[in-house]
Amino acid sequence: MKKVKGMRTGAQFLESIREDGRQVFFDGELVKDVTTHPVFQGAAHSIARLYDVAADPVNGALMTIPSPVTGDPVLRCYQIPTSAADLAARRAMSTRWAEETFGLMGRTPDHVAGFLTGYAAKPSVFAEAGKQYAENVTRYHGYARDNHLYVSYAIVPPQIDRSKPPHKQSDPTLYAGVVAERDGGIVLKGAQQLGTGSVFSDALYISCIHPLAPGDEAYAFAVAVPCNTPGLKIYPRRPYAAGATSAFDYPLSSRFDETDSLIVLDDVFVPWENVFCYRNLQLCRDQWWRTPSHSYGNHQAQARYATKLRFLMGLTKRLCEITGVDPMPPVQIMLGEMAAYATIVESMLQAQETQASVDAEGVVWPSKSALYAVMALQSEINPKLLNMARELAGGSMIMLPSTVKDFDNPAIAADLDRYVASPGFPSRLRTQVLKLVWDLIGTEFAGRHEQYEKFYGGASFLVKQNMARAYDFKAATALVDKALALT
Ligand SMILES: Cc1cc2nc3c(=O)[nH]c(=O)nc-3n(C[C@H](O)[C@H](O)[C@H](O)COP(=O)(O)OP(=O)(O)OC[C@H]3O[C@@H](n4cnc5c(N)ncnc54)[C@H](O)[C@@H]3O)c2cc1C
Missing domain, CATH: 1.20.140.10 (Butyryl-CoA Dehydrogenase, subunit A, domain 3)
Structure with a gap:
């Protein structure tokens, strides 16, 4: 396939997540390679197809913009819009990708890219908590954009006991939270749901969108981590491709099951540069509502x-x-x-x-x-x-x-x-x-x-x-x- 110079192809995407050390479990076992495993490969190739569509020169104007830093083409979903026309162009890009999956994959790479772009559009909100957070959010957005990243997210605590706030659960390390601070960063422990697409993504954004109360400061954080970070475990629900006996009989289940996963953080270390919010109830909330x-x-x-x-x-x-x-x-x-x-x-x-x-x-x-x-x-x-x-x-x-x-x-x-x-x-x-x-x-x-x-x-x-x-x-x-x- 001819491709727009610099754009990531589907084959490159698959190669980069192949046997990269990510811990994805299925049927009681660690999955060696999600790109070839029978229950995951259909969806992995559907995501790869999206990268090929974006890298196809025919779609260049629709799917890409020049990076404001390198000038090379990058995915349009990382563009900070400055007009209604830019919003319409974002829609056109996302619609083109959605047509490729018939709207059946929700967390394609343009979804969380929208969130990252929203943060980068308003670094001032993060700066209220410290200028390093504004710098981190801007830098990470640029990094994700210039490397065509597929980021998924887990921003809801697991449904263990909704009658109590995170810090009052039977064990304070059930919901994902900060358990230690080191010179170079922080350590996270606990679980978060519901990582759609995390089986395949390059990185995960982990934070909390549920309301938090005083006492919940350890749970008021926002970070991005590569999916193969040591200690990060990805537990998908049963993939529906497992019961899809043929593509003829299950044309959609066999191709578009993007997977949903429980994300477990077993003392996951996150360097400071990938921390966007730290023990801050106000910023943890503001990131969703005071940014676009x-x-x-x-x-x-x-x-x-x-x-x-x-x-x-x-x-x-x-x-x-x-x-x-x-x-x-x-x-x-x-x-x-x-x-x-x-x-x-x-x-x-x-x-x-x-x-x-x-x-x-x-x-x-x-x-x-x-x-x-x-x-x-x-x-x-x-x-x-x-x-x-x-x-x-x-x-x-x-x-x-x-x-x-x-x-x-x-x-x-x-x-x-x-x-x-x-x-x-x-x-x-x-x-x-x-x-x-x-x-x-x-x-x-x-x-x-x-x-x-x-x-x-x-x-x-x-x-x-x-x-x-x-x-x-x-x-x-x-x-x-x-x-x-x-x-
Ligand atoms: C298929 C799927 C994919 C998803 N993908 C992602 C993803 O990629 N990343 C991600 O972070 N999230 C994702 N989500 C969303 C998410 O994790 C939650 O499911 C969603 O935010 C709802 O929260 P919950 O499941 O904890 O439900 P709860 O908040 O526990 O609510 C369940 C029900 O309980 C009742 N209830 C609960 N609290 C109250 C209250 N305070 N007052 C009144 N009634 C109440 C309501 O009837 C409510 O509908 C996904 C969800 C689904 C179903």
């Missing part, structure tokens, strides 16, 4: 979600064509309702850009009200859309050949050709489409996706509180006052 990190990261998340909905709409339309119900008015009404939700999500994504604001330091913020409006509704819209697709599918996505091998047996294939076919959709094609539908809305992979859309941006009660903070209640209550003045 959460906004940039979730602007990407919405570009990904809008793409996934377009895929769901396409598949739902196709399955209605297969079963022949497509032109029926009640079906058209359901498709129209689904399309309305999909269009709202797309439009709210663009509204984040058209309603963007610029702060006193010249930093561009996507509209928070547009972002949180769609995120707050996502946990309700998404199951509704899946339910409508199920309603329209009937038994079509169930009544399918057991595996692709059925087509190899002429006697079985004859029956399939006769009874599992529709006008315009011979048996194999019909089966192929409907296996895609099942993998999107019915399999274990699909179930995880439903949970992902509910929780990827935090529990919905928290997202709705973000919305309550973003909404212009002043303007709303001013109208009430105006009405009162009439009486």
Whole structure:
């Protein structure tokens, strides 16, 4: 493949994480090489494909910008936006990548890149805690950008006992926290969730987005560590590729299971230059809300979600064509309702850009009200859309050949050709489409996706509180006052 000079290719990405000493465990054993292991290699190659798309000269203008330091092309998701047009360009880049995974990989390299870019856009917030933190956050962003890094994150404490703050858990080293300070850095111990993509990423950002209280200072930190750091252990849940018997039968589970992991830190040493927040409750909170990190990261998340909905709409339309119900008015009404939700999500994504604001330091913020409006509704819209697709599918996505091998047996294939076919959709094609539908809305992979859309941006009660903070209640209550003045 021809590539843009200096860009990282998929092969280079795979080579760099191959047997690099990372501790990933599966089935009770250490995984030697996540790029070739049968349950991980599909997703590893999907991430590699993203790097190839970005390195392809045809996509140069879309996917890259010149590094402000080296002048070499780097991933656009690391660009600090200075205008609404820059935000739109970020969206276009993320949409292109999302199309490659049909919106089914949430924590692709552009997600945490958005957070790192948000921190680097506001070093002043970090400087309030000490100028070294501002320098560290700026330097790390430049390092990640100029080396095309894939960073994942674990920023939520494990659900051990949510009734107590971190320092009051039965053991103070259950939740990830600082246990020692050395000349060159700090030592971390404990666990953090839910490292999506950490099996494959170059580095992990570890911090805490949950509210912390006085007494929790040891848990109020933010660091970045390479995934092969000694003492860092990555425990993924069961990968769905493990049950994906073939790419034909499980076209999505076999390729796009980005994995979710418990991250355990066993006395992990972090040098000071990779520490961005240290024992500081205020900065630990401010990094999410007084910088555009959460906004940039979730602007990407919405570009990904809008793409996934377009895929769901396409598949739902196709399955209605297969079963022949497509032109029926009640079906058209359901498709129209689904399309309305999909269009709202797309439009709210663009509204984040058209309603963007610029702060006193010249930093561009996507509209928070547009972002949180769609995120707050996502946990309700998404199951509704899946339910409508199920309603329209009937038994079509169930009544399918057991595996692709059925087509190899002429006697079985004859029956399939006769009874599992529709006008315009011979048996194999019909089966192929409907296996895609099942993998999107019915399999274990699909179930995880439903949970992902509910929780990827935090529990919905928290997202709705973000919305309550973003909404212009002043303007709303001013109208009430105006009405009162009439009486
Ligand atoms: C598939 C998936 C992938 C994810 N990927 C990542 C990732 O890559 N990195 C990352 O850091 N995070 C990730 N997350 C998000 C994350 O780790 C949490 O799941 C999410 O923030 C919700 O927190 P929780 O699971 O601890 O739920 P909890 O906070 O324990 O909430 C669960 C439920 O308990 C109730 N509840 C809890 N607390 C309260 C309260 N104070 N008041 C009222 N009700 C309450 C609510 O009903 C809530 O929905 C991911 C989540 C999922 C599901």
